[in-house]
Amino acid sequence: MAEGKEIRVVVIAMDGSDCSNYAFDWYKKNVHKPDDFVVVVHCPEYQTLMHHSVGHERKDIEQVAGKMQEEQKKKNDLLESLKQMLTDADISGKVKSIVGHPGEVIVKAAQDESAHLIVTGTRGLSKLRRTFLGSISDYVLHHAHIPVIVCRQ
Template identity: 45%
Template sequence: MTDKRRKVLIAMDGSDHSNATFDWYMKNLRHSDDHVLLAWNVDTLPSSYGNVNLMTGDPDVISRSINEHATHVNHIVKTLQQKLTDSNVSGCVLQLHGHSSGEAIIKASEREAADMIVVGSRGLGTLRRTFLGSVSDFVLHHAHIPVCICRFDKVIK
């Protein structure tokens, strides 16, 4: 027998918009037997932390920065997992590692055989979207499954 649960990939980035997107999904789209994949594109280790350039070659600075980054990643993953637990939702957290969040989301949706993608939108204007790009726009135009874009003019914390 095959698993008939709907797999819903929700793109998360820790922002108020992505948290509002999760809440909107819970209120408006959730089915009781959904399996939710909270997908977060993990930031790569930056070349600098604050005023500290990691290219100095100082092993202590590099080690400390790597440990801080790992702690940050673990904190985000635990926070997202807790969001699923607190909401009594079946699912898991996917750590994506892509240069482009949009591409990483598309690849994850294909790899996980997701049935739907839910993504938030910051509502960038045309000019800003042209220069900055838009994850939701990319996902909408490259996904081969239904995409729900949640746009919020104002997110209440």
């Protein structure tokens, strides 16, 4: 790297889906520069645990604890996989896992890292579904104060 050259920080939102993997590959092939520092941001979703009804029976509590352990293992496996993706692509960077609303987490992570660019995938929700469910990529587009690339397969 040349003396005095600023390192470009790129945040890539990844959840292990085909859409996020596509966004990573697209970034790698079309935008990546050798001096980039990539921050892969993962926002685990624990909704299935939150919606699981828990009674006061010991069996229910043990069941939820078991589900939580499963989710934690899946998350750890995914984080290792994301780290390996960076290594395999010979890209300098790190992986961050942050709990919260995904759109807010991505925008905040980009601010905290002084990022220059955000790259995200999209699941391609219909306009009607996006209206009711919201869209992470729409949120990021409207709230980030830096350029955002939304990669659609």
